């Protein structure tokens with residue numbers, strides 16, 4: 147029998163755009179940037195975007211959000227494009243969602259629903275998974291509340307009259323409420339023991355370099371480009387990494403793990419902020435953060451501030467070390483759209499184009515020297531019989547001197563604090 151994977155879902159992205167509201171909210175983000183971001187978000191969970199369009203809103207129709215003509219026009223376009231799911235890049239009430247599903251005869255999800263799916267797929271730590279589940283339940287509960295008041299209003303506004311619909315909703319609310327209480331207790335437990343596991347949590351004995359930055363900044367493109375530009379580490383251990391991590395060999399011969407992370411999202415719904423930070427937990431494990439920036443984006447400065455603010459907040463909460471700025475390297479990506487690497491004012495950062503490959507050798511060298519800079523010189527003594535240990539030191543450190551006698555090898559070596567701890571634990 148043939149292995150037939152289901153075809154990827156075909157998605158449409160519809161952006162209702164209220165220019166006045168966008169302006170009043172202090173967002174100078176353009177509809178095009180917002181639409182491009184939503185397309186990137188959908189693509190990141192494997193949806194194939196076959197239709198994308200901005201719909202200027204004149205007034206908000208309570209039942210469908212979009213105007214009547216827009217609902218009809220979109221419906222025809224969705225049928226023609228043959229979509230499996232329509233993503234409305236806004237917050238929909240349950241009633242709007244249901245009405246649109248009926249009008250378009252397709253599954254409809256809103257922005258929060260899409261982001262929750264992404265977080266759910268990317269949560270790697272126990273805390274991350276719990277936090278995302280909690281956000282999901284709170285989202286569901288808030289929607290039950292809203293449809294409940296809606297039903298109540300239809301019946302004339304007296305909830306105490308009871309009725310089958312209401313009973314079911316109250317049961318659902320109670321079950322969700324109980325699950326939320328249990329999840330919160332479990333989260334507390336995980337948080338309490340987190341400090342204890344710090345350090346022991348690391349499963350891989352190589353420096354980890356994590357890519358952080360906005361959605362569409364080019365993290366995944368850079369991840370693939372760096373993997374192409376450097377030698378891929380062929381090692382049993384690297385073979386077991388999940389697809390968002392890869393082993394690389396830097397020019398110095400140093401082996402690292404490169405890790406792609408979930409992207410920052412503009413105007414993240416507040417109820418998702420905690421879940422987002424939890425999915426970024428792996429960043430705390432990283433030896434070096436590459437802050438990937440799209441320097442061709444009109445909001446590039448605001449985006450960079452957002453990213454740093456979230457990392458600062460994580461440091462305040464104790465998830466991330468205070469010295470994260472010292473362990474961060476800015477990657478000024480999409481230099482090709484700014485006239486090439488030579489045209490970019492680089493300051494502390496390194497300009498690259500993940501698309502053309504320009505600047506990548508310099509970036510690899512910069513990663514190498516940043517990792518080396520964290521290292522300190524120390525003296526180690528190993529039995530001559532410990533061939534694996536000696537090889538490990540050569541692989542992880544920069545050996546500055548060596549003295550052998552009959553029984554011992556004494557190495558003077560530059561090692562990172564993490565590697566020194568790992569060596570001591572051996």
Ligand SMILES: Nc1nc2c(ncn2[C@@H]2O[C@H](COP(=O)(O)OP(=O)(O)O)[C@@H](O)[C@H]2O)c(=O)[nH]1
Pocket residue numbers: 186359360361362363364365366367368409479480481482483498499500501502
């Ligand atoms: N022109 C240009 N486009 C790029 C570059 N890097 C990424 N892109 C494009 O930007 C979009 C988002 O890239 P992606 O890697 O998915 O971003 P991510 O969301 O940060 O992972 C894609 O269409 C890429 O082809 C670059 O250096 N130059």
Ligand SMILES: [Mg+2]
Pocket residue numbers: 190365366367409
């Ligand atoms: Mg990506």
